[in-house]
Amino acid sequence: MTSAPPSSGVLRPVTAGLVSALVGFTSAFVVVLSGLAGVGATPVQASSGLLAVSVTMGLSCILLATWTRMPITVAWSTPGAALLATTGVVEGGWPAAVGAFLITGALIVLTGLVPQLGALIARIPASVARAMLAGVLFQLCLGPVTGLAENPLAVAPVVAVWVLALRFLPRWAAPLGFLTAAVVVAVHVATSGVAVDPAVLVPTVELTAPVFTLGGVIGIALPLYLVTMASQNVPGVAVMKGLGYELPWTRSMLVTGAGTALGAPAGGHAINLAAISAALAAGPEAGEDRSRRWIASVTAGVVLVLFGIASSAFGALVLLAPAGVVAAVAGLALLGTFAASMQAALVEPDGRVPAVVAFVTAASGIAIAGVSAAFWALVAGLAVRAALRAGR
Template sequence: MAQAGEIGGAAKEWVRPVTAGLMAAVVGFASSFTVVLEGLRAMGATPLEAASGLLALCLGMGLLGVILSLWQRMPISIAWATPGAALLASTAAPEGGFAVAVGAFLVAGGLVVIAGLAKPFGRLVAAIPPSLAGGMLAGVLLSLCLAPFKAVGALPLLALPIVLAWALMIRLNRLWAMPVALAVTIAMVMIDGSAAANLPAGADLMPHLVLTAPVFDLKAIIGIGLPLFLVTMASQNVPGLAVLQSNGYRPEPGPLFVSTGAMSLVTAPFGGFAVNLAAITAAMCAGPDAAADPGRRWLAAVAAGLAYIVIGMVATLAAAVAAAAPPILIQAVAGLALIGAFAGALGNALANPAEREAVLITFLVTASGLSFGGIGAAFWGLLAGGAFWLLQRRN
């Protein structure tokens, strides 16, 4: 009997972290894959190219999560940059199409590698006031966060059940709010019938990668690549490190940044815009709910990585359903997924009264959609807010 109890206890030590990792992967994918697809579509990707980007991201972050967690024996969770996808969704497609966007993705990944290798460069990035970075992120997210309510006005019979299901689950179990909203969305699309008729045949739903030769354009690098790098660092990599540290893990940041940047370089030609440290789902793998023993929580991150690789096999189907559905409905689901991030970004950005004017200038310019010289609003928002911030400091 004692031996049976020991076996049962050992089994629980494995089951608990593996279950936590599987749940983190399912929640992470279901909560934001529509944001990823919307961002790639806005950059000019075809449905096949968007599906390839989704698959490349799943494979890249799954593989890297497994490798880093096994190497460091820490729960190092990897994710795509949801705020980065929102940035793409709110930015006009570059002249030259998706190939130019891919070139900007490569530059953003390269900058992350440099940030990990060159400490002076990393310190320069860290010198950007967090409040301004938060204001820029909030400005990027605003238009998508308005989409659910615009959808209710345009398609009330389809959109209202989705919003209500999301709101109800926020009250009951916030973690599952987006997966439930996604399930209701799929049900509404199938009930509508028009989207189901537009789905491709079975052979076209098989997962496959599409290679896009990059084109490097200075305007796209400044307007897409640089803001994507800043958003990825400020809203993913830095919070991801903070989650690990708050749970007692102290990995060296440089190798993690280099690894995620390198994986971004690998996935970019296939449409994967950014691979980075996870923030929200990282807490599910690194926290005490994953395992009582901190030394076993790395199993949760490994399980999550393997699950992402498996989930990637349905990327083409997910992209096909999203492409067949009314665009405003997919934007609505993406907006619901970003409301929490919007609230957090704006709240943190406005926390310091002395910096509020600079933050609001950053936020308003970014949210305005201003495009000048072919460079998007995120860059101009950060530049305008930064200039005002420096002016106030001199005074």
């Protein structure tokens, strides 16, 4: 009986890692750029932030996978980026946002060192946390609708390809939608005569000295930390446990928290354990030999670093896009997360009213005392839940 060649045990995890990185990056990089711009970043600063989160999450994938020999995948905080897109500029502007990113990284590190903090986050009712996230995503998910009304010729092909891919290649729906948008941008540039300066394609790291303000802490850092923990890190551990892996909580939080803090001065908002996309590198697609699946995470990390180096090109693509296209791509990428969040928010009959309160508060976009709607949504949802359960 002959054994399979060694390469056969490596090809599948390498392929799975490539798919994981490609799907993860192209599905949501527009959301990251929109989020950074939402809290005051210039186009150059937003591209620098995209480079920072791409490189730090890629290096974190490589470090955790080789350290633990587990297929641990790290991603940027897509819900966190969506939160930033709806937050607006806080007092202190972009430097205050950078300070908030640093505080978020420190809080994630602290969560790794103090397990009770993680347990406290896990005790936030899933219905309220998911409803808050759904409310944050709501305005962004309107992008395809408003885009079709504003610029139907440019947006319709993106939506059509996304719908067809959702039917036949669901995993590739968002990447194929982005690819269609790239074609639309290329046609727009060719037909409009817009000149593209080659200098904008060169990777640029723009460091910003952090400023720490109360508005930045309460309006950005705390909501970003809560959303990242409740919507990414805690579910990420659960997904991996379902696949048969007990993740080292402390090491995972220390690496992702330190990565968040290191990327903050360059504009990176937050990195965390992958949740939905974790299965791409840790599931059967990465091969039957579980002892080799960590190779998928290393491969994903290498590809993400390369994508990060090309971040300026992706940023230029967004800047050159016709009206409505960027918002449509971001909205389509988030529709699946929005649907899953709404479903989780309403699954518990007794928790539906508090969840709806949290949803409408977050969706309102109001900012009270410089604090974003996401924070007040969590407060309102928990307060109503406590009132309804009082005396039971």
